[in-house]
Amino acid sequence: MSTTALAVVQGSYTMNVRAESWLGGTLLADSIPISDGGESRDRSLAVPEQISLTVPRRDGGFDWDPGTDPAHPLAAYGQMLRIDYGVDVGGQMEWINRGWFLITESSTDGDTVAVNCQGLLTLIDEASLIAPFQPSSTDTLGSVVRALVEPALTVGFDGTLVDRAVPLGMQWDSDRLGAVAEVLTAWGAAERVTEDGYLLIEPVSDAGSPVLSISDNSTTGTVVRWQGSTTRDGAFNCVVAQGEDSAGNQLQGVVYDGDGTSPYQYGGPFNPLPVPYPFQSSLLTTVAQCRTAAAAQMKLLRRQAFRRLGVTMVPHPGLVTGDIVSVTGAGLTNARCAIESLSLPYAPGEQTLTVRVL
Incomplete structure (x- = not known):
């Protein structure tokens, strides 16, 4: 814009x-x-x-x-x-x-x-695998994603991602989009369809400068308020990623919630003991890979579990999910927030956002 x-x-x-x-x-x-x-x-x-x-x-x-x-x-x-x-x-x-x-x-x-x-991810979601998919000995994480997605969508990769070989013996039976998700989880990556219709694979991140400042004041008519509920059910303060090396030895990497603003911070009042969120993938073959995957999974899970605000505002057609905005309102001042969901009317009306406080 x-x-x-x-x-x-x-x-x-x-x-x-x-x-x-x-x-x-x-x-x-x-x-x-x-x-x-x-x-x-x-x-x-x-x-x-x-x-x-x-x-x-x-x-x-x-x-x-x-x-x-x-x-x-x-x-x-x-x-x-x-x-x-x-x-x-x-x-x-x-x-x-x-x-x-x-x-x-x-x-x-x-x-x-x-x-x-x-x-456009519908094209991948509805196309179940008609036979088990087994990567070859020369396949990498990137080539597996391409094999699962193209030619329905053209795949592009962020240059900061480091590709690596896929362990022998991997197989996915029917869920094509689920297979892509498993590969990206082990890679510490996430996908999004760009405005040009490409599937971009990039590291899981909440980095970036705010693209918009939102203020709850009487002149703009913008409303900012807390939303959602609070529960201990399913909460955690660390992520444990498990895999195995070529000799069959079990490996794991653990990442603790060290965010000083997180209500689930490890060592804080939530629970002085580790409360783990475990996941396992045969794509993880080193401890370093386990730790990287655990750190990315921590960020993804926080998108669902952390503090949220509801925003009602004049429609802004330049915003998409994942954008960082600066929010003043509901007791916050210039707080960095990520857009998790939004609605945009195609006729005169109000836009709503759900943003997560970073």
Whole structure:
């Protein structure tokens, strides 16, 4: 987003949404009329992105009811929508790309067509393995991810990840997306689909500077408040990652919650004894790998367990899950927070965020 658009979305503004439909690399429609809808993202889900759209059945002389036509722009036979959110900047629309989404269902009721879409990881989630998948002796973690995902999605890797060989004897039977998740857990990595439709594999991290400052004050109408509940059920203050070396010796790496702001901090009042979260993977063949995986798993688990805030604000079409924001409100001042989930309306309305205090 331009600096001008960033300033505009801090207050009231005029917006629009446009969508293109593509099938197998061919453009089917470049101006789908959207009368209502919205987008939700939750990075705790296997497929984080969900889209709902309302389209008039007839517009501009075109019938948007897909009926039984497998090549219709709104049919669910591989059609993908590229969605852009427009912000009026000085009388001209600046378009912010929200990404590519797979149409999963379209239904017509009277004069409107309801269209549901999901993120592109749906392609991997629904494609169960039809035979056991066994890596070869030359495979690495990266090549296994490519073999499981491509050509449905093109995979890119963050340059800071260090690839390594996969132990012999690994096998996955049916769950393709689960196999990818196991590889990434052992690697200390996480995946996300970029706005360009690529699957990016990168280290688990909450680093980065805030992309936006959110303040709970009377002029912006932004509301910031604590949300959720507190429980000891499933809580932990250390992660134990277990594997084995080539000789069959059992290995493990332990990482303790040493965050001074964490209510589960090891050695703190939560419990003076270790309360472990264990996991095991045959992909872990050294103690160093176990420790790296345990540290990454600690960060992933904290995304679900740590303190959260609910934010209601003017829609900001540049935000996605994982972004770092600075929050003032609910007793906090300029606190770094990560966006864990969000909803973005595709018509005038309010945006909601769930952010985790870092």
